[in-house]
Amino acid sequence: MARVSVREKKVAGRRVSRGRRPIRRGGGRAVRAVVLACAALSVLVALDHLSSSGEIRPGVSVGGVALGGKTPEEAREALGSLAFSRGEVRMTGPGEGAAIPARRLDLRFDAETTVERAYAVGREGGIAERISDRAGSLLGFGVPAEVGYSRQGARVWLRNVAERETAEVRDASVGISGSDVTVTPSRRGYALDVPASLAALDEALRALRKETEMVGEVEQPRVDTAEANAAAGDVREAxxxxxxxxxxxxxxxxxxxxxxxxxxxxxxxxxxxxxxxxxxxxxxxxxxxxxLTVEPVEAGYAVEGSSVAVTPGKExxxxxxxxxxxxxxxxxxxxxxxxxxxxxxARPELTTAEAESMKPTEMLGSYRTDYSVVPDDGTRVENLGISSEAVSGTLLAPGETFSMLDHVAGLDYNDSKVIVGGKETTADGGGLCQVTSTLYNAANFAGLDVVERTPHSAQLPYIRPGMDATVWWGGPGTSDDLDMKFRNTTGGYLLLREYVAGDGHVYAEIWGKPDGTEVEMHSEPVYMDGTGSEWVTYQTVERDGEVVFDGELHRDAYEPLVDGRGEAIPPTDVPVAPVDP
CATH class of the missing domain: 3.10.20.800 (Ubiquitin-like (UB roll))
Incomplete structure (x- = not known):
């Protein structure tokens, strides 16, 4: 019987060593594969080294010049034949572009350093990097050239080009002058980007190119020349x-x-x-x-004695x-x-029929004042006539406002006595206030709406205090215009009449269509002494028998009148005119 080692035991037909790990046969195969690959790679590297020993890798180029397979000496000779540092460098743009002599850029090409870079492809770095570069060179590997130039000179040159090439965008337009039609062509706008253009120049020079594009922003016109030409054609056709x-x-x-x-x-x-x-x-x-144009004739009115006739209008x-x-x-x-x-x-604004229907037929209100109470050498009465004639014959449409200043200001008056600021003096237009006061009372008795009125500063003998009105358009002692205005509140036309009679009175009449209006007006003193006076004016207005207003119209305060000698005339010494002279 065979002896069995205590360290071995036969199990299921296998011999197992105690205390040892079993050997995995699969792991041995992996190790052998890595060893074989490394061996193959070493052989390939060696063969690659032997095949390109002393030569630039295939596929390597500089600025479009193929250097693959050349020795460094041959590469330097190939690159040295380039006239890169001479001639000019051109940058194209939206316009004509620009070119600069290479000598202005101080352009220099270092062929020695460039060839060293080309020879180093696939020979520097780790194995993986070298293999990657070599594989890439087979597909083409461009090596940047070593180029030197004056960047400041290039920057200055590009800034000058920018001033010339930069342009504002211009829309095309059409000009019309008489029968001439002209077209101004459009122009695209352009703004040169100097830093980006410098970068493009640098990239081109390192690729041994002496032409590149400027970098900038182009703005297209909203209206181009073709559109303007089409519009000009439409004008010419029309x-x-x-x-x-x-x-x-x-x-x-x-x-x-x-x-x-x-x-x-x-x-x-x-x-x-x-x-x-x-x-x-x-x-x-x-x-x-x-x-073909015929202006219409407006209907109007003419005073014939004590009646008013219509002057017919015409279409x-x-x-x-x-x-x-x-x-x-x-x-x-x-x-x-x-x-x-x-x-x-073309219809007239006031037709004959309308004029007939709104014709002034009756006197609605009248008043008179006594001009004989004022001493005069004839010049004042003449002024009364000038201003009265300027007012007389005025027609006032329904709703229209009458302005005394619009009729009497600036006429050719005589110098005569006037009251300015309560003082008697001589000025152009004496007597106008009497004509104004007379018409003011006629408007009140006609029941019209008085919208502007200013009393005198002192009592006057020709008009009752509280019933006076003044008019002025600037002069000594004042720069403010004073006016008397009233509005036609009736449904028909008003005719104003004013005249100077030989009986010593100024008469004012307001004619219109009867509207059932009756007016009573009078004034009474509140007090009157040597220092001044105050008067209150009362008015009662009835329409068709119904009282529509009954009360105080206004209150006026008066100072003593100062005569031409500078002496004060107390109100108690000034004659008071009656309510109805």
Whole structure:
């Protein structure tokens, strides 16, 4: 019987060693594969080294010059034949571009260092890096050239180019002058990016290229030349022949220049379009159809003795301009050259019938003041006549406001006595306040709405205190205008009459349509002494028998009147005129 070692035991037909790990046969195969691969790689590296020993790797190039398979000496000779450092460097742009002599850039090409870089491809770094570079060289491996140049010189040059190449964008436009139609072409905008262009120049030089593109921002015009040319063609087509206007057997024409000057080219989201300038075309058409226009005659009034007669109105004729312009605007761009002028009746604002219905037929209110109480050499009475005539005959439409200043200011008056600031002096237009006060009271007694009135500073003998009104348009002692205004609150026209009579009075009359208005007015003193006075004016207004106002109209305070010698005349010494002279 065989002996069995205590360290071995036969189990299931295998011998197992105690205390030892079993050997895995699969792990041995992996180790052998790695060893074989390394051996193969070593052989390949060795063969690759032997095949390219002393030569630049295949596929390596510099600036488009293939250096693969050449020795460094051969590569230097190939690169040395380049005239890279001479000639000029050109940068293309949106315009003509620019070129700079290589000598201005102090351009230098270092062939020795460049060849060393090319020879180092696949020979530097770890095995994996070398193998990657060598594999890449088979597909083409560009090596940057060692190039030196003056970057400051390039920067200065590019800045100068930027000043010349930079341009504001310009939209194309159409100009119209008379019959001439011109087109200003569009221009794209351009702004050179100097730092980015410097980077592009550097990249090109390292690739031994002496031409590259400038870097910048291009802005395209919103309206290009083609659009402007098309719009100009539309203008020329619209004005290709005169416009003919006809009416009632008559004919007129608008020449081509008149058409052209009435067209305008406007821009929008949809591009350029040609439109009709209606105001300009209206002026051209108006010159042609002026004979068709007949102004209407307004109805009016004439005073004949104590009655008012209507002066008849007359219809006129007017061209319906907007209607004609609509037709021209619609047809002009469709080739329509002849248009019938639409004519309508022009009615006067006040027709004969309307004037008859609103005719002043009765005197609504009147008043008179005594001018004989004021000493005068004749100049003041003459001023009374001038200002009265300026007022008399005025027609006031319903709702219209009468202004005394609008009628009497600035006329050719005589110098005579006036009251300014309560002082008697001599100035141009003495007597106007008496005419104003007389008309003011006539308006009140007619029941009209007085909207502006200023009393005098002192009592005057020709008008009762509280019932006076002054008018002034600047002069000694004041720079503010004083006016008297009233509004026509009736439903018909008012006729104002004022005149100077030989009986020593100024008369004012307001004629209109009867409206059932009755007015009473008077004034009473609150106090009156040597220092001054205060008067209150009362008014009662009835319409168709019904009292619509009854009370105090206003209160006025008066100072002593200072005469031409500078002496004060107390109110108690000034004659008080009656309510109804």
């Amino acid at each position: 004005a290709s022949a005169p416009i003919r206007l006809t009416s009632g057997g008559q004919a007129w024409s608008v020449p081509r220049s008149g058409i052209t000057s009435s067209l305008e080219v406007v821009g929008g989201d949809g591009g350029l379009r040609v439109e009709l300038d209606r105001d300009a075309m209206g002026k051209s058409l108006a010159r042609a159809y002026a004979p 006129g004729r007017r061209v319906e301009e907007e209607k004609l312009l609509d037709a021209v605007e619609d047809g002009l761009f469709r080739g329509v050259r002849e248009y019938e002028v639409p004519v309508a009746v």
